[in-house]
Amino acid sequence: MTKPLLEVEDLRVRFHLRTGTVEAVRGVSFQLGRERLGIVGESGSGKSQTGRAILGLTPPPGEVLAKRLTFDGIDLLTASKRTLRTLRGGRISMVMQDPKYSLNPVMTIGEQIIEAYQAHVKASRAEAHDRALAMLEAVKMRDPGRVFALYPHEVSGGMGQRAMIAMMLVTEPDLLIADEPTSALDVTVSMEILRILDEFVSERGMGLIFISHDLKLVSSFCNRVLVMYAGRVVEELEAKHLREAKHPYTQGLMRCLPTLADDVHPLPTLNRDPSWAL
Amino acid sequence: MAGAPSLSQPSGWRAWLLSPEPGSRWQARLGRFYLGWRSFTRNPLAVMGLGVVVLLILVAIFADFIAPYSPVIGGDLRTQRLLPPSETYWFGTDDQARDIFSRVIYGSRITLWVIVLVALIATPIGLLVGTVAGYLGGWVDTVLMRITDIFLAFPRLILALAFVAALGPGIENAVIAIAITSWPPYARIARAETLTIRNSDFIAAVKLQGASTPRIILGHVVPLCLSSLIVRVTLDMAGIILTAAGLGFLGLGAQPPMPEWGAMVATGRNYLIDQWWVAAMPGLAIFVVSLGFNLLGDGLRDVLDPKAAK
Amino acid sequence: MLDIQNLQVIFGTGRLQVQAVKNASFHVEAGESYGLVGESGSGKSTVLRAICGLAPISGGHVRVDGKEVTTPRGKAFYRTIQMVFQDPYASLHPRHTVDRTLSEPLAIHGVKDAETRILQALREVGLGPSFRFRYPHQLSGGQRQRIAIARALILRPKVLLLDEPTSALDASVQAEVLNLLEDLRHKMGLTYILVSHDLAVVAHLCQRLLVMRNGESIEETTSAALRSGQASNSYTQSLIEASQGFSRDAPQPASSLAT
Numbered sequence: 001m002t003k004p005l006l007e008v009e010d011l012r013v014r015f016h017l018r019t020g021t022v023e024a025v026r027g028v029s030f031q032l033g034r035e036r037l038g039i040v041g042e043s044g045s046g047k048s049q050t051g052r053a054i055l056g057l058t059p060p061p062g063e064v065l066a067k068r069l070t071f072d073g074i075d076l077l078t079a080s081k082r083t084l085r086t087l088r089g090g091r092i093s094m095v096m097q098d099p100k101y102s103l104n105p106v107m108t109i110g111e112q113i114i115e116a117y118q119a120h121v122k123a124s125r126a127e128a129h130d131r132a133l134a135m136l137e138a139v140k141m142r143d144p145g146r147v148f149a150l151y152p153h154e155v156s157g158g159m160g161q162r163a164m165i166a167m168m169l170v171t172e173p174d175l176l177i178a179d180e181p182t183s184a185l186d187v188t189v190s191m192e193i194l195r196i197l198d199e200f201v202s203e204r205g206m207g208l209i210f211i212s213h214d215l216k217l218v219s220s221f222c223n224r225v226l227v228m229y230a231g232r233v234v235e236e237l238e239a240k241h242l243r244e245a246k247h248p249y250t251q252g253l254m255r256c257l258p259t260l261a262d263d264v265h266p267l268p269t270l271n272r273d274p275s276w277a278l
Numbered sequence: 279m280a281g282a283p284s285l286s287q288p289s290g291w292r293a294w295l296l297s298p299e300p301g302s303r304w305q306a307r308l309g310r311f312y313l314g315w316r317s318f319t320r321n322p323l324a325v326m327g328l329g330v331v332v333l334l335i336l337v338a339i340f341a342d343f344i345a346p347y348s349p350v351i352g353g354d355l356r357t358q359r360l361l362p363p364s365e366t367y368w369f370g371t372d373d374q375a376r377d378i379f380s381r382v383i384y385g386s387r388i389t390l391w392v393i394v395l396v397a398l399i400a401t402p403i404g405l406l407v408g409t410v411a412g413y414l415g416g417w418v419d420t421v422l423m424r425i426t427d428i429f430l431a432f433p434r435l436i437l438a439l440a441f442v443a444a445l446g447p448g449i450e451n452a453v454i455a456i457a458i459t460s461w462p463p464y465a466r467i468a469r470a471e472t473l474t475i476r477n478s479d480f481i482a483a484v485k486l487q488g489a490s491t492p493r494i495i496l497g498h499v500v501p502l503c504l505s506s507l508i509v510r511v512t513l514d515m516a517g518i519i520l521t522a523a524g525l526g527f528l529g530l531g532a533q534p535p536m537p538e539w540g541a542m543v544a545t546g547r548n549y550l551i552d553q554w555w556v557a558a559m560p561g562l563a564i565f566v567v568s569l570g571f572n573l574l575g576d577g578l579r580d581v582l583d584p585k586a587a588k
Numbered sequence: 589m590l591d592i593q594n595l596q597v598i599f600g601t602g603r604l605q606v607q608a609v610k611n612a613s614f615h616v617e618a619g620e621s622y623g624l625v626g627e628s629g630s631g632k633s634t635v636l637r638a639i640c641g642l643a644p645i646s647g648g649h650v651r652v653d654g655k656e657v658t659t660p661r662g663k664a665f666y667r668t669i670q671m672v673f674q675d676p677y678a679s680l681h682p683r684h685t686v687d688r689t690l691s692e693p694l695a696i697h698g699v700k701d702a703e704t705r706i707l708q709a710l711r712e713v714g715l716g717p718s719f720r721f722r723y724p725h726q727l728s729g730g731q732r733q734r735i736a737i738a739r740a741l742i743l744r745p746k747v748l749l750l751d752e753p754t755s756a757l758d759a760s761v762q763a764e765v766l767n768l769l770e771d772l773r774h775k776m777g778l779t780y781i782l783v784s785h786d787l788a789v790v791a792h793l794c795q796r797l798l799v800m801r802n803g804e805s806i807e808e809t810t811s812a813a814l815r816s817g818q819a820s821n822s823y824t825q826s827l828i829e830a831s832q833g834f835s836r837d838a839p840q841p842a843s844s845l846a847t
Contacts, residue, residue, distance in 0.1 A: 042758035043729075157628070186627035186785065187830040194834050213758065220833030256763035258792035260815050260831060266767040267792070270760035300721040306685050310723065479679035482642055483739065487693040488666040497692070501683050 324577020404464025
């Protein structure tokens with residue numbers, strides 16, 4: 001890996017509200033190659049805002065600042081709207097938590113994948129159609145032909161999320177940002193979804209940012225993990241070395257989860273040190 | 279959201295109102311009210327609307343002191359008929375040689391009376407029908423909503439006309455007619471709101487405490503429907519004023535010599551070309567008050583019903 | 589304490605009929621903590637709702653203290669059994685202060701010393717009197733769930749039905765709420781029925797549990813057996829594996845799991 005795919009340096013996301021300015025992300029820096037990077041944190045840690053800022057999807061009163069925010073050499077902060085549009089959905093894609101809200105309810109799944117494809121790739125309708133079918137097959141949809149003609153409300157949560165992933169990956173992006181892609185799904189289904197994402201990363205060399213609150217899941221799935229707290233990265237470590245985490249917050253997060261392996265009563269709780277947020 | 283908000287700490291009574299740990303029921307309620315008031319006053323048009331409505335109320339209360347002449351007894355019919363606006367008669371005089379300004383001032387009482395009565399009759403009926411239908415569902419819902427549909431099927435003014443025709447002309451009957459014709463939309467709104475909350479967990483929780491159905495509807499469902507209904511009623515006030523004026527204009531509302539604005543416009547119609555002020559002045563009053571209620575309703579919606587404002 | 593036999597729950601009629609619970613039976617002793625585990629659509633939450641009357645009992649028996657429950661449930665029933673819901677953001681009335689939320693059950697059941705009971709309930713769930721007049725939007729998720737627990741306990745019930753009480757909370761807050769629930773059970777001698785999709789949470793709080801799938805009970809087992817990885821049923825086994833996190837080594841055929 002010579003050049004990182006995504007470089008983020010001192011990323012800040014600010015929201016100017018009537019009551020004052022709130023900084024949701026406060027100086028996050030990381031680099032991403034063609035690998036799986038996990039961003040873990042509890043609600044309000046700024047993990048989702050980090051993912052959104054990269055894609056330029058920060059909601060209106062928000063302001064994104066960074067010393068450096070480049071994707072494959074393209075500066076995402078100064079790039080024109082046009083460039084951003086072609087990048088977004090083309091070379092960078094995002095999968096959200098709940099497929100129910102991310103899919104258009106009045107379009108069939110197949111149509112949506114075709115539309116996503118034709119928005120970025122010049123292709124005939126027939127080509128796009130074949131491509132969409134192939135994509136549905138790639139995400140392990142049984143009977144892709146039937147799913148193609150279904151509307152989002154006619155499929156289960158797991159199928160919907162697979163359709164969403166098919167739509168996001170049909171343009172073969174270099175980078176996928178997955179924001180809690182499996183939190184709304186059952187465990188067994190989410191394992192399948194992860195397996196599909198895993199294949200895309202290892203076979204097509206895609207970069208993946210996996211945002212989740214689930215430390216256990218992230219550490220078993222990703223290569224590297226960023227632990228965020230109050231808008232900052234408090235610790236960055238290799239997933240396999242998670243057990244040797246140094247920061248008390250990471251340690252606390254690890255310990256406070258009940259596990260099948262050991263039976264601790266009462267569970268250790270997390271004493272938040274105000275200095276972590278400084 | 280994390281991060282240090284750079285908020286200057288409020289002091290004194292403000293801090294007390296905005297306290298995150300209210301010490302009493304009243305402090306909690308006032309704090310909530312204050313927050314609403316703050317977001318309301320951010321909208322200058324809404325404040326203007328509130329100003330108009332407050333002005334209407336003040337004028338109605340103090341009509342006896344404000345009005346320079348009697349609204350009913352005219353002056354000398356030979357010399358004081360249909361005089362244009364002047365320093366003695368600010369809005370001019372009408373065909374009975376009465377001061378129009380005084381009549382408009384006293385007319386505010388009738389308008390306010392109509393508004394208050396309609397609101398007091400129509401809102402509770404609509405609220406009750408809607409929440410009961412929405413919460414109970416089944417055949418109760420079907421029956422109540424079909425009745426609502428029947429009322430909704432007629433244009434409001436036509437239905438009011440029919441009622442007044444049956445009950446006999448007069449301001450009280452006009453009020454009853456308007457109230458009867460204006461509750462169905464409120465019932466619809468209340469029902470729609472109820473449907474979204476009747477399956478929520480907090481309703482299930484209070485059911486599990488053994489609460490009776492009336493208790494759930496009145497104590498838990500109604501408060502949540504009330505805010506969107508208040509907004510709607512306020513916005514409807516303009517329409518109610520116009521309907522009342524319309525009935526007055528057609529001679530079915532207030533009877534002469536009552537200084538009702540709509541009836542005044544109706545008499546002014548005969549002199550529209552040469553003595554424009556006879557119709558224009560009460561018309562202006564109707565316009566200003568209707569606009570005031572509309573602006574107020576818009577502002578209230580921003581505060582009470584943030585979803586709809588978007 | 590609680591005896592469920594061949595419980596069936598059917599929603600709707602005719603073509604729209606859905607059999608949410610086909611057949612579920614279990615028995616919970618007084619003072620025990622019992623778990624119901626399954627994925628979405630397994631009918632585990634519906635079982636809870638059927639017990640407390642939020643869902644119809646279409647077949648089978650629900651007995652509390654040996655007595656068949658009546659429909660509608662009486663006030664005495666609600667003084668015996670209370671429920672805590674999954675989403676603390678949805679289970680508190682948005683326009684009611686904590687005080688109003690907690691005083692409502694006392695008013696319904698005509699309890700006299702409301703003042704002291706409310707303060708005591710707040711203390712029990714680890715919140716001070718300063719929380720009494722707050723609105724739900726002034727509370728964090730964990731604090732809301734504590735209020736929901738306080739509301740359920742204020743009538744001094746014997747059985748608490750817990751429907752995914754921690755799945756909407758952050759991990760660190762989950763630990764606090766689980767500890768609180770365990771603590772309360774020991775202090776008050778409560779009986780719990782806990783519904784969760786998270787095996788680790790159920791194993792932490794319960795001794796015995798029932799695995800459900802598609803409205804039917806798959807197997808009854810103990811948390812000790814879960815911990816040692818023993819499960820006679822392959823579905824339970826796959827749940828145990830999935831709860832360990834993602835694994836690249838053992839790719840399972842997709843069709844065996846997705847339904």
